[in-house]
Amino acid sequence: MTNTEVFLQQLIYGLSNGMIIALVALGYTMVYGIVELINFAHGDVFTLGGFLTLTIVGVLGAAAIIEPGALGESSHWLLLLGLVIAAGVFCGGLNLAINRIVYKPLRSAPKLTQLVAAIGVSFILVNIALFWGGAPMKVFGGGNAAAASKDFPEILEGSNLLGDSSNVVLRLEDIAIFAVTIPLMIGLTLFVKKTRLGRGMRATAQNPIAAKLMGIDTDRVIAATFLIGGFLGGAASVMWSVYNNTISFQMGFRAGMDAFTAAVLGGIGSLPGAMVGGVLIGLIRAMSDQYIETRWTNVVVFGVLILILIFRPSGLLGLKQREKV
Amino acid sequence: MSALLEVQNIVAGYGSIEVLHQVSLEVHEGEIVTLIGGNGAGKSTSLMCISGIVPLRGGEIRFAGERISGVGEGIRADKLVGRGLVQVPEGRRIFPRMTVLENLMMGAYGRDDKAGIAADLEKVYALFDILKARSSQLGGTLSGGEQQMLAIGRAILSKPRLLMMDEPSMGIAPILVSKIFAAVRELNRGGLTILLVEQNARAALKLARRGYVLETGRVTLTDDASKLLVDPRVREAYLGDG
């Protein structure tokens, strides 16, 4: 491989991984922006999205996955779309329920109390994922191996789009990530800018009391935020599963940590910030793996983070100062 | 004619501290009433109670003849806006990461009458032409006085029956203060009822028809504004004529 080819390849991987991180980061940043809660459980909601996805794929069975064109030419894309919607709705609903049951009663409690409750929820969800991994289905392996990582079947054809002779590998899944995440991000941006509820979200995030004084039902806005953040996490979990071909009950840990870092790097509370932060972290990881050493990648990622924050204390796209509420 | 707003013996506070002890006041249709008092007298808390943000511990509040809040109950803050009870909060509280136009449109959050909104927007622009010039600028980049105008404009778009303003002159260049007060007078001439909370008692009393003096959570004095302006107690404590 020539150096250019290597760089191109790392660029592809960095962007693909980064886009997934960005999707998860949006869920963090939206919830943080509105209730100032670092929602520790978000990564684990994402994990359960992966398990739901694998369950659906398992129920549909080989016909939908392996036989090309079982539902016509674009069957794989339809399946992917279906999975995104299913996992999105599931994770959105789950996030909504968690907000209703756990966070809402604690809304006037100290922020750190909510944080610890979120940590507790995270542990509960991890355990649910562990149990789910023992589901008596062929795709899960069943029984004792519940804790093991699960192979996620390839639902998109795995061959190299640039041809077998090419050193650079570009697969359908790389394209799929962009095909799914970019419309979602555009959709979210439009939603937040153009719809009434979206404007309510922005207003609540920027000044909850003023938002109430404008006649905004902030409880409803908060619920909607959890719903949408969860939906994006669910979509991310589908892309993660399709891209890595693996799910495991602890997959939300790193995904969550990366996403949280991305959200802060971009400026927490800022939607474009989360997207930029996510992509940036994906790229830094890829480049560090290649040009430094994998063993130092985490150090590089967090080192860059600290440096950036020293010089831009509110993140890349964050506002210099937030109004004190 | 009964009052548009009746506040009867309300008690409120934060945590273990009681801020308001049995405050009562009324505002009639079409008048400007001002609430003056020193720092920490409970002026802002009174407005927050009326807006439904701070819960009551005693007393009740009626608006347009209807009971809107009492102890442990009341209509939620966001619903009150729809009934025309609108506040311009202290410190403006504009949305810094929205454009001026978006900020204004947040005022119309609960409204669906497009034509009415457009007309109100024109009204705001006529009142404060600077807002039109800055309509695509981010709210956070405006000066303090401009932000105050924005906050008032935003409130107008909520189609208020009663407009409550909390310290509109605070931290603003004097030249803009007179501009804002002129706008308040104009709004009132157009038929809008206004409850004005101010530290700048002289300006407020000149503008208002009636006034209330609030001291450490109690109404200590109430009268026509013109009489309060000459009342020695008021002159000494709030007009700097001691």
Added chain:
Amino acid sequence: MMMNSMKTANFRSAISAFAFLTSFALLPLAGCGSDKPTAPAATAADSIKIVSSLPRTGSANAQTTSMVNGIKMAIAETNGKIGDTTISYEDWDDASAQKGNWDPTVEAQNADKAIADEAVMAYVGTYNSGAAKISMPKLNAAGMVMVSPANTAPNLTKAGFGEPNEPAVYRPSGKINYFRVVPTDDVQGAVAADYAKELGATKVFVLDDREVYGKGVSGVFQKHAKEIGLEIVGTDGIDTKASNYKSLITKIKQTGADLVYFGGTTQTNAGQIAKDMVAGGLKAKLIVPDGCYEKAFIEAAGAEALEDRCFITFGGVAAKSLTGKGRDFYLAYLKTYTSEPEGYAVYGYEAAKVVISAMQRIHAAGGTITRASVLAEVGKTKDYTGALGTWSFDANGDTTNRTMSVNTVRNGEFVMVKVVN
């Protein structure tokens, strides 16, 4: 007045502080009886216990469950009695919920607990070599026998593989109390390197998971590979929690490596590496050590990613290829648990079995079962015929059994391709 009340308060608190400090000083005396609970009764206890300390919470659960099943079978075969003495077994977890992985404070606590419980005669464990380092010196000082069914890091028992003070540091009493029934990584790493050469590899990239076991076995592999003339084109340590290794694979691809060695386990993401080698278009072969010899590895990697391209070294042979007593074990396991045993199940069984048979020998000779006698007797294990064949403990406490197998995956099943003695 103010001064006065302050003085009173001051005085009162001084008294309470004094009371506290006194109780402090006295309590150790009061607790003296409990301070030295370690000396086990020299007389035969009416019940004896074997405990195991393995990570039961979290991702290693699949493998350790299989080992626990093996131990339970060994206990069951005694019908719960050695002579008239009841023998029981407790399955301890050295992971904590908060960590989801082995937790050093819990491992230390397990060792302390075992030492304090007079009925405990033997400690079966640990799974992670890092955990063994915590409990070994404690159990050694207490004179309790410890048999590991899974630790393979050579520096736990042999000099020259780690720090100069190893393994003496694990033997404060100067005696040997730690035994293992599984061949160590100095054997395994070398077998893997030899097999790499046999596969025709010339350029090798060595990865490890930056944990005690993975680091150790990949180190031996690398050393031996160099000795037999393979070129090491690169080394790196992976981030075991990464979502994928596509970037790393690209880097390996650039080096032109024709074989990748990964020192690590299923839990440290071996499956993802195998998978990303395929996805990244890296056509090299992959060799992994016994930490991947479990169904979970195939499940994680997906059978296609491994098919005839990944090779797994394992100390011993596959359960279903066992002969003699091993065959009996295999059949009994299938019957009891209605599932195929994992690779390490038989080691769990053998570890417990070796302890039990030592106890039975003591009983048969009319001796009393004490920690000391069990320790001495286990150490004497020689030409023992068990599920793993006939073997002895050598002077270091390691098994003389050096049978290693090389396995691959075909049609989603482990297939043995070579046995090395």
Added chain:
Amino acid sequence: MAAATSRFSLFSKGQLVVLGLLASTPLIDVAMPTLRLSAPMRTVVTSAIIALGLNIVVGWTGLLNLGIAAFAALGAYAFGILTCEIYPFQVGFWWGVLLAGAVGAFAGWLLGAPTLRLRGDYLAIVTLGFGEIVQDGLKNLEAITKGTQGINPLPAPSLPGIEFSSETPVRWFYAYLAILAVVVFLCRNLEFSRLGRQWFAVREDELAARCMGIQPDKAKLKAFAIGAALAAVGGALIASQLSSTGEPANYDFQMSILALCIVIVGGIGSITGVMVGAIVMVGLNNVVLPIATQSLQNAGIGSTQNVLTSPDNYKFLLFGLALVLMMRYRPDGIIHSGKAVRK
């Protein structure tokens, strides 16, 4: 008021009660030997010390730190390098602990100096990142730290005429408890010192504090360094107890999270509360959950046949549920100091 009357005492009543309670646990062991409480008690003490360090930062100064484990790791490794026989220093237990604390303070200062002006949650992520950096750094710098192998053996506490070893866990526990008592005493004095008042002022309102002539950055930096020093002492004591630094991965994000849970569950800002938090959380993690699963096993309930039937597999769930319920019903922690900010 309480401050005025008890200002000159060694400990407050609450602190005395908890320390006394801890001191009497070996008696519980004598009474109920099957519980074997003495084994995890040292972990309660070390966790309490780390959490007390965190409490200075989070509870008193209002800075969210998600990487306290990094300082515990640095303390453990400093202690290891300074005392282990394979290194040339071999300064012994007491110097080792003290110097580990100094290393922690220095590291806290080093991290804090450029980053403390960051707003709350930005600082949180910086500390989280620092935790990862330290962990990976310790893993990768094998020449110094022995990488994942850990540094061993490490010395036990030593006092003239008194022997400490793994055979005398009770004595060892009392040595640790004495160190905890010293830490509590220090914290208590800090709480009522000028510096303590500066921290509270900074926490409540930085601007107002500045107006009162306090330099918030300096006060924060001191909190950070002192908190880090205590965490490092805790780390050193863990290493001594294990006679090994363990692996760098032992001082991971989960450890930081546990320390945070201890502070919040116990009662943020309250020294007594933090100690109670350590008892509750370590008790849950190291005593209650293991004993619960063990009793189920002994009773023959559950089997290894299926993931759902094995009691061990419920630990995450129970741990999480306990956290959620404690926060739901004691949102201000078990011991409410009344001083913590609601922000």
